[in-house]
Every structure is written in C-alpha cells, then in structure tokens.
Amino acid sequence: MAELDRKPDRAPVPAGWDYAPAPEARDVVSIQERYPLFIGGEWVEPRSGEWFATVDPASEEPLAEVAFAGPDDVDVAVQAARTALADGWSNRSPAERAKYLFRIARILQERSREFAVLESLDGGKPIKESRDVDLPLAAAHFFYYAGWADKLEYAFPNRSPRPVGVAGQIIPWNFPLLMLAWKVAPALAAGNTVILKPAETTPLSALLFCDVLRQAEVPPGVVNIVTGDGRTGAELVTHPGVDKIAFTGSTEVGKAIQRQLAGTGKRLTLELGGKAANIVFDDAALDQAVEGIVNGIYFNQGHVCCAGSRLFVQESVYDDVLRKLKRRMGTLRVGDPLDKNTDVGAINSRQQLDKITELVRAGEEEGADIYQPPCRLPEKGYWFVPTVFTNVAQSYRIAQEEIFGPVLSVLTFRTPDEAIEKANNTPYGLSAGVWTEKGSRILWMAQRLRAGVIWANTYNRFDPASPFGGYKESGFGREGGRHGLEPYLDFE
Numbered sequence: 001m002a003e004l005d006r007k008p009d010r011a012p013v014p015a016g017w018d019y020a021p022a023p024e025a026r027d028v029v030s031i032q033e034r035y036p037l038f039i040g041g042e043w044v045e046p047r048s049g050e051w052f053a054t055v056d057p058a059s060e061e062p063l064a065e066v067a068f069a070g071p072d073d074v075d076v077a078v079q080a081a082r083t084a085l086a087d088g089w090s091n092r093s094p095a096e097r098a099k100y101l102f103r104i105a106r107i108l109q110e111r112s113r114e115f116a117v118l119e120s121l122d123g124g125k126p127i128k129e130s131r132d133v134d135l136p137l138a139a140a141h142f143f144y145y146a147g148w149a150d151k152l153e154y155a156f157p158n159r160s161p162r163p164v165g166v167a168g169q170i171i172p173w174n175f176p177l178l179m180l181a182w183k184v185a186p187a188l189a190a191g192n193t194v195i196l197k198p199a200e201t202t203p204l205s206a207l208l209f210c211d212v213l214r215q216a217e218v219p220p221g222v223v224n225i226v227t228g229d230g231r232t233g234a235e236l237v238t239h240p241g242v243d244k245i246a247f248t249g250s251t252e253v254g255k256a257i258q259r260q261l262a263g264t265g266k267r268l269t270l271e272l273g274g275k276a277a278n279i280v281f282d283d284a285a286l287d288q289a290v291e292g293i294v295n296g297i298y299f300n301q302g303h304v305c306c307a308g309s310r311l312f313v314q315e316s317v318y319d320d321v322l323r324k325l326k327r328r329m330g331t332l333r334v335g336d337p338l339d340k341n342t343d344v345g346a347i348n349s350r351q352q353l354d355k356i357t358e359l360v361r362a363g364e365e366e367g368a369d370i371y372q373p374p375c376r377l378p379e380k381g382y383w384f385v386p387t388v389f390t391n392v393a394q395s396y397r398i399a400q401e402e403i404f405g406p407v408l409s410v411l412t413f414r415t416p417d418e419a420i421e422k423a424n425n426t427p428y429g430l431s432a433g434v435w436t437e438k439g440s441r442i443l444w445m446a447q448r449l450r451a452g453v454i455w456a457n458t459y460n461r462f463d464p465a466s467p468f469g470g471y472k473e474s475g476f477g478r479e480g481g482r483h484g485l486e487p488y489l490d491f492e
C-alpha cells in the first residue's frame, strides 16, 4: 500500500505511488505430482521408464514430474493416431467434427482462469498476458476453425479437399497453449488426427488440455500428447507412420528437420525465428509509437518470434523517441508473473537466460551503448531487466541474431528507401511494423518489406482469421485463416 503522509491539518496525501501486491490465486489450478503420456484417450505410463521435472522459472521450484516419451512411446502414440483415423474421424460428418471443436473452445473459455494461472506458473509469463492474450486467442482459434470444418468444399471449390492423415506437431515454450491451438484446431477441422509434443519447459497446459479433450468427449486417439525433449521430437519427425510435420521453434532445428524429411514425401510446415524491424517515421504519433515499441519487444519478455527487436527510428525524431522510450521503460514492472500488475515476468529457463546474457555481453563488447532502467529483481528465479541498445551497427550480433529476450536494438534511417534496405538486411522475414500517419507510405512500405506480417501503427496483433508465417529463414507455410487449412489437406 502507498504510505500515507498524515499531517494533522491536511487530507492524507500518498507519499508514493507504489502498487500494492495484486496476486492471482494459485489454487484455482491443481497440479498433479506426475503426468504420464496421453495416448488413445488414456493416461499411459512411459515405456521409457523416464521422467523429468518442469519448474516454475520465477521460483526455480519444480512443479511436476512429466513422462519422457522414448521411441517406443512415440510409436504407440502414432499407432493410436492411425487407429483413430481409420476408425472414422476423417469420415465423420464435418458438422460432427465442428461440434467437438466448438466444445473445446467453450471449455477453454470456461476454464480460462485455471489455464492462465498454469501457463504463468510453468512458463513465467505475466498473468495479465496469459489471461488477456493467450487464453482468449486459444479459444478463438478453436471457434474459428470449428466454423471451417463443414465448409471445406466451399473454401476450396472443385478441389475435393481431404485430410492428409496423421500430423506430428512440435511446439515451443513461448506460447504453449496458444501454439497448441494454432496446430490442433486446423488439423482436426480438416479431419486429421494428431500427436503433439509440447516443449520440455512448458508441458503443463498441454497436459491440462487432455482433460478438456475428455470433457469434450473427443474420440480416443484423435489427439495424443507426448512429452519429452528434442529427442522425442526427432522420433516424431522420422516416424514412418506420420504424414505431416508442423514445427514451431528455432531456425537451427527447423533446418535439421527439413534435411531429415527431404525426399520422404512427408508434408512439412516450419514457423521459425525472426528479427523484425519496427520502423518509426517522423510523422508518426510518437507516444502511440512508443507504446508499440514497448509492446513489440517487452511483451512476453521478448520471447516472441515476431518481436520488434530491431527498432528503426527516422533521424529527425530519434532524440524524442529515445527520451520517451526510456521514460516509459522506467514504468515497466518486472517480477512475479502471478501479480496482476506485472508487465515483464520471468525468463522461461536458465538456458534462455544464459543465451540472452551472452548476446547482451556481445553487444557491449562490440561497442553499442546499453541502457537499463533502475529495477529491483527478485532474488530467486530467472530475470532480465528490459534493455535497450543504441549506437548499434547493422553488423553487430545484437542486430543480426534472434535474442528472444527483452532486448531492443535501435538503429536510425533518413529516407524510406534506406529504411527498406536496412529492414530487409536479415536472413529472417517473419514480421515488421510501420509507424506513420500516411496511408500511402504504409502501402509503399508493405510492398517492399520482405516479411509475412506487417503491422501498421500497431504491433503484435493476432487474429485467427489472419494467416501468419514467414519468408526466408523464418520458415514456410501459413497458420491461421483459410490458408492455415491447406497444410492439413490433400487435393485432387
């Protein structure tokens, strides 16, 4: 509570404007001690006999033990998915499939508080983000694709769309439930069955989702969840019973998967890294742009593939933008993910914290100027202060490599041509942002930026109806929208 300055002759005046703690209740979700694998609609002990722990990155405390799926476990899961496919999931009337997707969407809405708390506990993201972004969007994806399930003939007229078969889906740790929704919803709408592997640091929301599948009475084997690490993912990729792989994660692993699948005829979509340009022109509404810059890089601790991690500011407004940005950074609250006032939560893992620390050190060594607002961090857990680098050269590692943390590199430009030249100077091409009051300039920029998604006077906006995906080393294939069905369909 703010301290009150109680002078006898005056009304009480707050002496400070500190926020009182506003913790979300942790007991809205019950976490099991152990989670086996979810195969064929049942909880199955791992044949590997191995288990691993998932921790709360804000406290470093273990939350639960999770089964490690070895080759035999992946094999059983693939058989279950094949059986469910043959048993008629894909031949069910499309309206029936839609019914299950609608049910899942509604149950996610009903249980959203429980899921939001679990997502923040297991992954470190602020509760206001899991509550206001991850959960509503995950439910929206199921609603959206439920709507397509019985309209595939209209979506792809005269092409006789039919399901690809069994989909192996591998997801990362930055938006665990949302990435599950992006993958599972279109796959089921198109009549496929699924084996999904969540990331090793954030498996719990996918495991709670198994409960939703049961509640929705989704037929056994239509969705199977196997937990494990990269080895489990690799088993899924190479298993001959899998017809299609959908992967979201690092460019390095994406490239390895593409090499492994070359010549197999297996379908593949890759959603990989990014190093997005967020471009501010001198005619932009600067206060609004600063909000967009902050949202672009500090949202979800910067663990965002489409994060606006390279800020390009037109030289004439550089001083103004930096002054406003630094002032705004001073108001960001870093700390307990379950506190409703927290803006920046915990870094997802020790490994990710080490990677961010290493790249920030490289930025300082290469000669960039670092700024971090004064900030008190909790003693335990993995944390990183929101950081901005100025005086950055295009060649520096912090301007080239994906940091995947709350670290912004600022560069400048004079003309629109120069902005395009610099923005496109990256091996990635997932997203970009443009801030200007001129509609014509937005269109001019959008035509020239080599990025899958371009936001104008906003950033990090998502909608299930809008396709998302990359150019170049950011991957291929689209998720979301009607386009997002195509990877899960074969055509005549």
Ligand code: NAI
Pocket (backbone or CB within 6 Å): 170, 171, 172, 173, 174, 197, 198, 199, 200, 228, 229, 230, 231, 232, 233, 234, 235, 237, 248, 249, 250, 251, 253, 254, 256, 257, 271, 272, 273, 274, 304, 305, 352, 355, 402, 403, 404
């Ligand atoms: P990662 O690519 O290793 O992990 C992503 C998923 O792939 C996880 O489920 C993991 O278990 C699985 N996986 C790992 N190796 C595999 C293999 N050989 N075959 C099949 N599946 C495999 O990413 P990681 O190590 O967690 O993060 C490293 C860096 O990758 C981050 O610092 C960040 O820069 C980038 N990254 C980008 C993401 C994005 O959305 N674009 C998401 C996660 C990480």
Ligand code: MG
Pocket (backbone or CB within 6 Å): 054, 055, 056, 057, 121, 122, 123, 201, 202, 203
């Ligand atoms: Mg965890």
